[in-house]
Amino acid sequence: MGDIMADGRTAQTFGSENLLFLTDEQLRQGIEAMFFAYRGFTADPDRILSELAYGRAHHRAIHFINRAPGTTVNNLLAILGVTKQSLNRVLRTLISDGLVESRVGTIDKRERHLFLTEQGQNLESSLSDAQRARMRTAFRDAGPVAVAGFKQVLEAMMDADMRRTHIQLRDSTT
Amino acid sequence: MGDIMADGRTAQTFGSENLLFLTDEQLRQGIEAMFFAYRGFTADPDRILSELAYGRAHHRAIHFINRAPGTTVNNLLAILGVTKQSLNRVLRTLISDGLVESRVGTIDKRERHLFLTEQGQNLESSLSDAQRARMRTAFRDAGPVAVAGFKQVLEAMMDADMRRTHIQLRDSTT
DNA sequence: AGCTTATGTCAGTCTTGTTGACATTCCAAG
DNA sequence: CTTGGAATGTCAACAAGACTGACATAAGCT
Known part of the structure; x- marks a missing residue:
């Protein structure tokens, strides 16, 4: 065609x-x-999550709250690309389970700023460790040149707004 | 940790x-x-599928039936990594919609061999075109060296049995 | 003949996504 | 100061797509 x-x-x-x-x-x-x-890529965290009655959606929320502590719900919505109802259900369980803390904004009190509690950070670490271990092995086996190419192709594959978000997150922590 | x-x-x-x-x-x-x-990666086919009341699961089935025509249900199960109930639901709709044909095996009559009908091939083409267009742009922008690295890292990231399946599919059509 | 394999199907559950409707709170513009 | 809109949260209903468990059928193998 x-x-x-x-x-x-x-x-x-x-x-x-x-x-x-x-x-x-x-x-x-x-x-x-x-x-x-x-x-x-998702297999290792999935195994850990299934034992805790959590899913990938919880992992994603935890990952990005850890990555950008104090982020607002709206901001997280844009990063994750889901509806607020979907995210809210996940956040509700994480908050009531004591993994995430939601603080009312000081400047704009409508906003909720999200943080991981110590317990939340612990789960983030164990999920992240599992995923990074696989990534580390893959990166080491393939070598730096391959890794550079890997990232280059992935970035070229993203939608423009996701590429912007990705680069922003990347540069904010380097 | x-x-x-x-x-x-x-x-x-x-x-x-x-x-x-x-x-x-x-x-x-x-x-x-x-x-x-x-x-x-999934955005373009998803858009097409949502208009047809199909989902990613249908896309995956169609992709691999096209890739390995005559494959059995069991084989497809191993490739997709889902339960037979899950796959069966998808296959049932595809067969009744006339996109997939299921032929009883000649050697082993328990097996069902799966093929795309002409209509199924048409859908496969339009889904595949959309996905390949994005992949092509990304590959072209990144260049051959980056693409080689991209594939190298992805293969290193797979589970061993998936890597075997991937390489087998790759080499059977080269 | 009896065990195993391949497939299909029914029933029920879970996660995660969706829409739609509605309440609350707050900022900001008129 | 009032009103409109934005940000957030919540309730309800629903669908896709994954899961488990159980059971049926047919066919192949020992």
Whole structure:
């Protein structure tokens, strides 16, 4: 359809042998690699979470509250890309379980600023440790050049607003 | 915890400046990059699917049936990593909607071999086109070296059995 | 003949997402 | 000062897609 040639190469392939890595087959392999890798990426924290009756949504909230302590609900909403009702259900359980603290804003009292309690930080650490251990092994096995390429491709794959959020988080902690 | 040093570097960091990309901060950035990129990765097909009352589960089934036509239900189960009840629900709708055909095996009549109908192939194409378009742009922007690194890290991140499945699929179509 | 395998199906549960409606609180503009 | 809108929270209902457990059927294997 459209730009697909009969032999399965894209139009860009012609005129430059450097672009042979853009065959449909190469792209499909990239797609499958993302699928299988994401499974591995989430497997370790998922195991820990399932024992605590929490899910991935709780992990994501905990991760980004840890990353940007004092963030508002609205800000977290934008990062996570879910509805406030969805996030609220997760936050409610985390707050009532004593993992997250919600403080009314001093400047704007409508806003709630979110922080991890000590207990929340402990869970964050154990989830993060598991995920980082896998990432560390993968990075070490692949080497620095591969890691640079990995990040480059991932950033190019994001939506523009997510790329902005990602870069902002990245640079704020470097 | 455990191997985390006070300054946030991992134990491996010491003794080799080449391994500075393994700081906890670098690993965290990798984790977030995966999260944001995966959102972009699924965004385009998700839009198409939502108009057809299908979800990601249908997409995954269609993708791998297209990739390995004639595959059995059991085989697909292993690739997708879900329960047969979960997969069956998806397959039932796809078969009754005329996108997938299920043929009783000739050698082993217990097995069902799965194929995309012409209609199924059409949907696969439009989903795949959308996803490949994004992947193609990302690959082109990042360049061949980055793409090689990207694939290398993703493979290192997979569980061993998923890596086997991935490599098997990759080599069977090259 | 009996055990195992492959598949399908029914019933129930859980997480996580959705929409819609409505209340509260507060800032800011008229 | 009042009113409109923004930020937040809550309730209710619903759907997708994962899960477990149980059971049925057919076919292959020993």
